[in-house]
Amino acid sequence: MTAYTPLNGLPYPQATDTADVPAHLQSLAEAIDSRTVLRFATATARDTAITTPAPGMVAWLTSPGQLTHYTGTVWAPVAPVPVFLYNNDAGTTTSTTPAETLTSATGDPLVAAFVAPPTGKVIVTVxxxxxxxxxxxxxMGATVKKVSDGSVFLASGIDRAAMIIGTDRASTSSQFLVSGLTAGTAYSATPTYWSAVPTSTNTANYDNRFIRVDPIY
Structure with a gap:
């Protein structure tokens, strides 16, 4: 009768078992298979292959280059991994509502994609x-969207925005908490830019822009 190791429950044959090396090796290989670091191209490929994950399973995702583990409820990053994007191409806007792109700048929008941690909370810094x-x-603010359908989870707003008043160039930033995210779900945070006054002679200028998303565990 097959016996099992005390810690991981790996099968091994007994002296009284029928001699069948291929069958015994297959049994051991199948038991070990789910305990290794699994490798998949994307989260979708992982979820298609593993329909009933067990707590503690670990899987590497080639895109976005992330090590994940199954908590018993959701797949989550193994460790807190901040997402940081930077653009040193200067640009302007005369928009009086949050815009994701700037005139004369390349590389916009800066879309910081992330997966919500088990707590459903992240810190966004712009x-x-x-x-x-x-x-x-x-x-300068940020809009948080759900990746699957592009719906807005948290709209950009003045109460969370970095701001400068006047013509003197200065560095400024703003940091705010986003909570209530669905754990294991993909979201994005995108910087937005706008001016307070809608006149053709009034232009908001930006340079050395960044956005960072830090998961809270």
């Missing part, structure tokens, strides 16, 4: 060197 062409306010 920052830039900013100034306005007149003595008024320019803002």
């Amino acid at each position: 920052g830039s060197m900013m100034f306005n062409s007149s003595a008024t306010t320019c803002y």
Whole structure:
């Protein structure tokens, strides 16, 4: 009768078992298979292959290059992994509503993709060197969206935005908590830019822009 190791429950034959080396090796290989670091191209490929994951399973995802583990409820990153994006190409806007792209800048929008941790909470930080062409306010915020359908989870707003008032160029940043995210679900955080005054002579200017998303565990 097959016996099992005390810690991982791996099968091994007894002296009284029928001699069948291929069958015994297959049994051992199948038991070990789910305990190794599994490798998949994407989360979708992982979820298709593993329909009933067991707590403690570990899987590497080629895209986005992340090691995940199954908590018993969701697949989550093995360790907190901040997402950081940076753009040093300067740009401007005259928009008075949050815009994800700037005039004369390349590389926009800066879409910081992340997976919500088991707590459903992340810290989003945005920052830039900013100034306005007149003595008024320019803002830099961020919009959080659900990747699967593009729906807005948290809209950009003044109460969470970095801001500068006036024509003097200065570095500024803002950091805010996003909570209530669905654990294991893919989201994105994208910087937004806008000016307080809608005139053709008023321009909000940005340079050395960044966004960072830090999961809270």
